[in-house]
Amino acid sequence: KANTAMSKGGKHKPKHKHRHGHGHKQQKKQDLRQQQQHSVQNQSKAKHRKQQKMLLRKMKWQKQHHQTRPAAADMTADTNPLTTTSASSIADNNPLLEERRSLPIWQHRRDLLACIRQHRCLVLISSTGSGKSTQVPQFLLEAASGSKQTRVAITQPRRIAAISLAQRVALEANNGPLGSFVGYKVRFEECVKPGTALTFLTDGMLLRESLLDPQLTRYTHIVLDEAHERSLATDLLFGVVKLAMHKRPELRVVVMSATLDPEPFCRFFPGSKLVYLTGRQYPIELMSVDRPVSDYVSAALVAVLQLHRSRPLKPTHDILVFLTGEDDIAELRHLLRQASQELRGNGGLLPLPLYAALPASLQLKALAPLDQTERPARKVILATNLAESSLTIPGVRCVVDCGRAKVRSAPASAAGSWIERLSVERISQAQAWQRAGRAARQAPAAATGCTPTPSCWSRCPNSRCRSCSEPAWAPHCSAYWALEPSSRLSFLC
CATH class of the missing domain: 3.40.50.300 (P-loop containing nucleotide triphosphate hydrolases)
Incomplete structure (x- = not known):
């Protein structure tokens, strides 16, 4: 009777209260999950609104400043920044333009462009500090600004030189961060994209690329910088580039150095143009x-x-x-x-x-x-x-x-x-x-x-050439035997 009275009064607690408590906890977990889902949805909506606002601001700013250059993210493998914005217009907006104009090589800019257009190979001798390593690759882009597929490879004998030059040219080009318009390739590290126009790389990296592509079809211009530092890898690379020139008439090559005996290189590349540029920026x-x-x-x-x-x-x-x-x-x-x-x-x-x-x-x-x-x-x-x-x-x-x-x-x-x-x-x-x-x-x-x-x-000797006397042939034998049998010896003649 007491139990029935308590149940009628509503004060009696139901049996098996642990089962009802378990169901209450599950309900709380479901509510918490729903709240988390709603918060995530609200955050995504807020992020989407923020991106839309930023895009609208960017479009408004581009209309005010008449910008036509596409963003780096919109560049695909078949596009080149030079197709939309010429190298001269990029240079005009560069804050480092005055510093570039103060370099001794800038005075010979038009003459170099004329020689590059008329000759397939250019042997350039210029003093140290004249600006040839940073300016000549940019001159090549200006000479071929009408082409849609302009790719320039600049070889350096050392990794640190390739990286530092790429960083400097990226600042001078003023066309995106390092790795978009200007990049580099060294051993165990690459900072390039499919639309990269200027690529600084070591001679060993370009020699390794020639194993898969002996004609170097990726590049339209090849700059062999610091050619006086002859090693076995550089000599093999000269032979690979010479064979690529025979099979690709459109390929252009520039050989540069400050302390180089040009006669062997002019004989090695028939029909090349020899150019001397004198002048040092500071004594x-x-x-x-x-x-x-x-x-x-x-x-x-x-x-x-x-x-x-x-x-x-x-x-x-x-x-x-x-x-x-x-x-x-x-x-x-x-x-x-x-x-x-x-x-x-x-x-x-x-x-x-x-x-x-x-x-x-x-x-x-x-x-x-x-x-x-x-x-x-x-x-x-x-x-x-x-x-x-x-x-x-x-x-x-x-x-x-x-x-x-x-x-x-x-x-x-x-x-x-x-x-x-x-x-x-x-x-x-x-x-x-x-x-x-x-x-x-x-x-x-x-x-x-x-x-x-x-x-x-x-x-002391005027220069040191130890490429043929180096005993370490093993790292480069694969590049040599990858050549055609009829070209393994003729490319060094």
Whole structure:
């Protein structure tokens, strides 16, 4: 009776309350899921409205400024930025145009364009710092601005040179970020798109592309920069390009260098046009020691300290030191750190290494300008022949050259074998001029050599060609045997 009374009064709790509680929890979960779905839908709608507003603002801004250039995302594999906007109009909107016009090669721009249109191969000799590595590829685009499929490949002997040049040309082109209009290809890293017009790549990467495409049909123009640094890979690449020119009459080739003997290249490429361009943007003061030195690391330390005391800290007067390898760099870096603690009154010294085995992030750190707001210091870049060509390091006003470099060679007792070693040898005159040319690119500069001049230079060769004597044939044998049997030897003649 009590139970029935409590049930009638509505105060009795139902049995199996754990079952009813479980159903209540499921209802709560369903409600929570619905709320989450509604919130996601609201967020997507808000994002869509925001994108529509941004698109409307962009269209309104384009109408006001009369922009006709398409966005980078709209470029497909068959489109080229030059089909909608010519290279001249891109250059006119470039804030770095005045700096480009100040380069010595800009004065010969029309003559170069005329030679490129009239000849299939152009051998260009110009002094260091004239701007040929950054301006000639852009001149080629201007010469072929009417073509819809203009692709230019620019080879460099080193990875860091290809990356830094691509970054600079991307700023000068002012047509999208790096990788859209201007890109690069190096080992283990690519920053290109199907519509990329200018591609900076190492000679090994272009040689590897020739394995799949021997005629190099992807490119309409090929620029072989720093041709004086002849190696086995570059010589094979010259032969591949020559064969491609025979089979593709529309292919155009430009061979460039500052210290190059042009006669062998003019014979190798029949009908080529030889062009000399004189003029340096800024002068270079050459200094040398009185007598030869055996301990070139100590001599470089003395030269750096003398330049540090005689040169002002502001404006930036950084120092570039050329050494033979990583061991010498580590030794001189330790000595400079000790000397920097004693020279706090004249500003500190910040030694930064730069060699091939260094990670790419640390290599780019050595090339980046130094922040003087925190602590005034002078940057001292300790580099191997990695920085010998195609590099413009901001702020460098002085170059200290040890006059030596490590060269890969085979000992006389191991003739005909695959044994090789790295031996320290004196550099050639061409290498010495290339190293001195790393300065005087932004202001007048000085170059100091740890070898007497000109008595030592007279004993050095004008240039060094070791391509045929290199024992490391194995990495390039695949490219050689990929050629046609009738072309394996004839392409070197």
